[in-house]
Amino acid sequence: MPPSPTLSPADIEWNDLLDSLLQRKCVLLLGPQLLPDTRVFDALCRWLDDPANPAGLRRGDLSVRYPNDELFLFSGLDARTRVSGKIGAFYQEFSAGLADAYAKIAELPFPLIVSTLPDEGLHRWLEQAGIAHQSSFYHRRGTPKPHERIADKPIEQRALFNLFGKIGERESLVLTHEDLFDYLRSILGAKPLTDDFYLPVSEALTDADDFIFLGFQFDKWYMQLLLRLLNPELSKGRQYAFNPELADETLVFFADQFKVDFVSGMAPLEFLSELHLRWRAHEQRFETGAPLRQNLLDWLKQGQLQRILDKLDAHFAAQNDKHFHDQVILLSAGFTGLRQNIRNGTVLSEHASVEMNRIRAALLDIIRHMN
Numbered sequence: 001m002p003p004s005p006t007l008s009p010a011d012i013e014w015n016d017l018l019d020s021l022l023q024r025k026c027v028l029l030l031g032p033q034l035l036p037d038t039r040v041f042d043a044l045c046r047w048l049d050d051p052a053n054p055a056g057l058r059r060g061d062l063s064v065r066y067p068n069d070e071l072f073l074f075s076g077l078d079a080r081t082r083v084s085g086k087i088g089a090f091y092q093e094f095s096a097g098l099a100d101a102y103a104k105i106a107e108l109p110f111p112l113i114v115s116t117l118p119d120e121g122l123h124r125w126l127e128q129a130g131i132a133h134q135s136s137f138y139h140r141r142g143t144p145k146p147h148e149r150i151a152d153k154p155i156e157q158r159a160l161f162n163l164f165g166k167i168g169e170r171e172s173l174v175l176t177h178e179d180l181f182d183y184l185r186s187i188l189g190a191k192p193l194t195d196d197f198y199l200p201v202s203e204a205l206t207d208a209d210d211f212i213f214l215g216f217q218f219d220k221w222y223m224q225l226l227l228r229l230l231n232p233e234l235s236k237g238r239q240y241a242f243n244p245e246l247a248d249e250t251l252v253f254f255a256d257q258f259k260v261d262f263v264s265g266m267a268p269l270e271f272l273s274e275l276h277l278r279w280r281a282h283e284q285r286f287e288t289g290a291p292l293r294q295n296l297l298d299w300l301k302q303g304q305l306q307r308i309l310d311k312l313d314a315h316f317a318a319q320n321d322k323h324f325h326d327q328v329i330l331l332s333a334g335f336t337g338l339r340q341n342i343r344n345g346t347v348l349s350e351h352a353s354v355e356m357n358r359i360r361a362a363l364l365d366i367i368r369h370m371n
Contacts (some may be wrong), residue, residue, distance in 0.1 A: 006251060006264035009274070013238060017210060017275070018282040020238075021109055024155045024301070025209040028105065029230070030115040030122075031216035033243055034268050035097060040117075041070040047090045048083075058082065069220070072175050084170040088119075091167055095121025101269055104276040106131050109302045111154040112204040114161050114230070116216070118173055123160055127349070130339045132303035132356045137162035138198065139172040140179075140186035147350035149197055154204040157360075158303050161201050163226070184225060193229065205230055213241035213260070214268040219250050227258050234259050242268040296367045300360065305335060308363055315370075324366060335359055 020026040032040040045065060048057045061083050064073035074080040095102075102125040105113065115122065123135045134150045134157055150159045164183070165172025174183050187193070193202040211231065217223060218241065231239070239260045246262070254260045263271065287295050292315065299308050309332045316325035338355050341347040347355075 006262045007240075009263060009266045009271075011261075012240060012263060014278055017212075017238065017240075018278060020210045021279060022282070022286060023209075024109065024111040025207070026110060027205060027208040027211050028108075028110040028113045029211060029213045029216055030113060030117060031214065031243070032117055033215035033217065033245065034101060036267055036269070040094065041067060043094070044087065044090050047093075048086060057086070066177070069177070069180075071177055071180065074176065080175065081170060084167075084173060084175065087173075087175075088167040091117070091119035091121065095119050095124070098122075099125065101272055102126075103129075104272050108276060108279055109298075110158065111301075112159050112161065112201065112208070114163050114201075114205075116163050118162060118165050118167050120162075120166055120168070126160070126303070127342050127352060128339065130306050130335060132157065132305055132360050134159040134353075135162075136160075136198075136201070137166040137169065137172060138187065138193075139165060139169060140183045141171050145350075147353055150200045153200050155207070156301060158301065159201065159204065180222065184222060188225060188229065209236060210238040211236050211240075212271075213239070213243070214272065215243055216241060218243065218246055218254050218260075224257075227254075227260075231258070240271075242266060242271045293367060293370055296363075296370075300364060300367070303360075305356070305359060305363065308367075309335060312363075312366065324369075327362070327366060331359055331362055 017026065045067075047053060048062075058079075060075050061079040062072055063075050066072070072083070074083065098121060102122050105122065106126055106129055113122070118137075120135075123133075126133050126135075134152060134154070136148050136150045136159070138161070150161065152159075164174045167173070174180050193199075193205070236259070239258070241254075241260050241262045243262070251262045255262065266274075290298075292311070296308055296311065299311075309328060312328045313325070313332065316328060334355075338347070338352060338359075342352050
């Protein structure tokens, strides 16, 4: 009998993985098959076809659906524009079911999260939770606006990157075979991730020691090309993948050709919960043995501004340092108001990003002046 192409959860090198997280050397790659028994494309089609759904399809908008490729053929450009908006509404609902997963991801210090989902659910969740981060996306027909580019190295400020475009930028979405061919020609040709606009993402992928694939669609033919783009040298120490629906021949191929270790008996969200639990215990041990300033700087890289504000408030109150305590109180009030505006939708994303960075810079200045 041939050896199993998969690992068991007991085979995961948990301690090494936690150290990789601590050193900002572990990248998370999110696919669409995160939820159990849910194929996103099928759910999208059902949602579009639901007669009770006011955001459903107009007759004739879709000419053909290709479920194996998860792509569409539209009746015209106007139909593509209409359906793109409806797909955005679907992902708003879909993201709500991932709130618990997003909460756990937010607490894990991945310097870079690469998502094949086009939605902004994780970005919005991080915004509303007050976690400072950078968010960008790949656009095969243009470059992101200045406020949508990743400027800092992800190891200095965590980053979220949508690999297949994002909702709201309909020309960036990959919805048809023509879109896919244009995308592959662009990302593998004249404007790959080594383009100046995506260089921080490319460098973070190169510098990472470990990759974690959650719900990634390895059974798509074009994923072989993307894996060569993401890890051209096959130099990662560990590449764990969690997707129990793949056939054995697919598992064997990717294990052999791309050195990916598939873990059986553990669904993507089960792994995420286990990693989150182990990380909290690991971080606690590290926190108690490190100086306060080092912990604060570490949390700043993770974007955990509320955690920093709470710790500084207690620290300066205990020291009876009125000067810095007053500064922290003002920053905390501004931060609370900003989060409320984000939740209410009364502030644009680019303005929220600018204000978050202002608060982040002010906190860095206070930390540097601590005794």
